[in-house]
Amino acid sequence: MVNSPTRCAAIFVLMSTQAAIAQSPRDQMFPNADSCYARAYTKAHLAKHSGQQVVGISVSRTREVDEPYLGLYLTLQLRGVPGGFQAYAACENEAGHLYCTMEGDAGGFQIDPAEDGAIILSVSSLGMSFENDNGFATLERSEGDDRSFLMRPALCH
Numbered sequence: 139m140v141n142s143p144t145r146c147a148a149i150f151v152l153m154s155t156q157a158a159i160a161q162s163p164r165d166q167m168f169p170n171a172d173s174c175y176a177r178a179y180t181k182a183h184l185a186k187h188s189g190q191q192v193v194g195i196s197v198s199r200t201r202e203v204d205e206p207y208l209g210l211y212l213t214l215q216l217r218g219v220p221g222g223f224q225a226y227a228a229c230e231n232e233a234g235h236l237y238c239t240m241e242g243d244a245g246g247f248q249i250d251p252a253e254d255g256a257i258i259l260s261v262s263s264l265g266m267s268f269e270n271d272n273g274f275a276t277l278e279r280s281e282g283d284d285r286s287f288l289m290r291p292a293l294c295h
Contacts, residue, residue: 162231164208167249167257174198175257176292184217190283191216197249197259198294203228210238214268216275223268223275240266245276252288260286 176196194215203209229238244267
């Protein structure tokens with residue numbers, strides 16, 4: 139017979155595993171209002187990936203979108219283009235990831251959890267469009283090196 143402390147430890151491990159499995163992608167990747175992710179590419183990385191235009195990207199929660207959707211605010215910096223671009227998206231849990239549609243029919247993307255608390259943001263087949271005071275920037279799923287982004291937890295701005 140298994141002694142009581144061993145049985146308690148086994149039950150605790152099982153319950154912890156089940157709780158992690160039951161956690162939705164939204165709760166796992168964006169558990170609170172301060173959940174933010176970012177990626178700034180180094181000059182060395184960009185030199186190896188000459189077709190990549192994105193030099194920086196970030197995603198953070200926003201209250202600009204109503205429940206039950208998760209509202210996200212995205213920023214984008216492009217190589218050789220002054221100023222940053224921005225966009226808003228509404229996301230919902232879908233089969234182990236978040237699927238997000240961008241404001242104003244500006245495309246969409248998917249967010250999946252990655253190792254060590256990171257996320258992977260993947261451009262959808264509809265692309266992703268951002269804007270700033272000078273115009274628009276679009277990332278295409280079918281061309282270029284700007285199709286997916288590994289982003290790590292960051293401080294919110």
